[in-house]
Amino acid sequence: MQFTEYVSKQIEPAIEDISSLSENSRKHIQKLIFTNVVNQFDIMIDNMILNNVRYYSIYNYLSSKMTKTITEQELINMLIDYENITNAIIERLKTAAKEAVLRQRHSLKLKFLLESLNLKDYITKRPMVQAGTGKVDKDVKQTKVKVPQSLLGYADWLYSRRNGIVHGSSSNVYLENDRQQLKKLYDFECPKRLQITIGSTKNAVTFYTNIVEIIQHQIHTI
Numbered sequence: 147m148q149f150t151e152y153v154s155k156q157i158e159p160a161i162e163d164i165s166s167l168s169e170n171s172r173k174h175i176q177k178l179i180f181t182n183v184v185n186q187f188d189i190m191i192d193n194m195i196l197n198n199v200r201y202y203s204i205y206n207y208l209s210s211k212m213t214k215t216i217t218e219q220e221l222i223n224m225l226i227d228y229e230n231i232t233n234a235i236i237e238r239l240k241t242a243a244k245e246a247v248l249r250q251r252h253s254l255k256l257k258f259l260l261e262s263l264n265l266k267d268y269i270t271k272r273p274m275v276q277a278g279t280g281k282v283d284k285d286v287k288q289t290k291v292k293v294p295q296s297l298l299g300y301a302d303w304l305y306s307r308r309n310g311i312v313h314g315s316s317s318n319v320y321l322e323n324d325r326q327q328l329k330k331l332y333d334f335e336c337p338k339r340l341q342i343t344i345g346s347t348k349n350a351v352t353f354y355t356n357i358v359e360i361i362q363h364q365i366h367t368i
Contacts, residue, residue, distance in 0.1 A: 149190040150358055153351055157183055161347060172344070177311050180347045184308040187354045191255050192248050194361075195262075199239035203262040208242040251327065253302035256357075263364045268297050271332070275300040280349030282356035292337065297357075299332035304350050310340045 160179050164172040198204055224231055247258050257269050267284070268274065275282055277291035280300070288295060294303050306324035313321060318340055325336040 149186055150355065152186050153183070153355060157347070157351060161344060161351075165344060169343075173342075176344055176347060177342045180342050180350060181308050181311050183347060183350050183354065184304055187357075188252055188255075188305065190358075191252075191259055195243055195247055195255070195259055196240050198262075199236060199243055201262065203264075204243075205239065207258075207262070208239050208246065211246040212238065212242050251302070251331075252305040253298045253331070256301050257298055259361075263361060265360065265364055268360065271296045271299070275353060278349075280351070280353035280356075282353060282360065292335075294328065294332050294334040296332060299328070299334055300353060301357075302328055302332060303334065303336070304353070306336065307340050307342065307346070311342065 157179060160175075164175055164179075195204065199208060224234055247255060250258070260266070260269050268282075273286040273288045273295035274284060274297045275293075275295045276286055277289050277293040277295060282297060286295060294300050302324075306320055306328060309324055310318070310320045319338050320336055320340055325338070328334040328336045
């Protein structure tokens, strides 16, 4: 997947480059690197959903949301142009995906994708992420570290940290809406302040890479 290639060619070399710098010298660039990792994973989710709108579970959901009626003239125009009718249908499905799925919260988009690929074991609320490394493991035990350890909770937490960087006016704080959503959706008491380090980015890379591996394995078996 493009995400894995992006990590190996862009993110990992960048992390290595700034590792020799002092914390004060690298604090801004490491935030940028962290944000780029999260953004690229979010883009990957969007693209996987859009590129697979004909996959039966995604199609079934999207078609149930397509309640707009079309006129007889529109139908005839589509049928006459039979060579492009498949493309027209795909574009309508993509529009439905953008409206019904891609506008949702990051972790809910990930949940939708995992459900669509029949990876429901990974969307439970039980601990599944090692707090200190970001590694995904079904046998993880709950720790006292202040990090959500369910897979979706951890994904939501990472994106909330990204939001704090991008929309937080350089104040190193979580957005209040993100704190509320983390509590509502994943029962996580999110602190007000956030800190991004090289370790934060490495953990995010490990987490996202593990999810990509899980998805790739599932795609090859269905």
